[in-house]
Amino acid sequence: MHSASDWLCFAVWESGSLVRSLTVSPDGGIGENIGAPYDFEHPYWAGERPVESTLSGDPYPLPFHPLELGQDALRALFGFILEGRPDPDDVDPYEVPLQGFRVADPTGHEQAEREARMQQLLQQMGSPRRYRMMPDGTFQEIADACSS
Incomplete structure (x- = not known):
């Protein structure tokens, strides 16, 4: 979800196959709608979750608010929400332990090779x-004051 643009996208794969994918935003409409909607989606598609009002007073361009559907998708698919009032059965997402991994190069050779390659590429690129952009659409190089 992207709250600044009211954008929602989610996809579910089972055994390596895409079974559901939805992308929706007020500006782009329904960008992708693959597979059968899940049960948590039905009230939205049936018009049971309309957007009550907008700041401008104009009608909302979708029959529901994508971010509200997104919260229900989080709850149904992962057992938690990020905004709003959690249900008693919701998982606290900030209490879920995650594994962290550090990739190391015990000899230091790989990092040294990467740095040498980077220096080689920078030298090839030049300054x-x-x-x-000029008014006619052409480009004019800007002289670098440091190189004079």
């Missing part, structure tokens, strides 16, 4: 150049 950075900057351009300005």
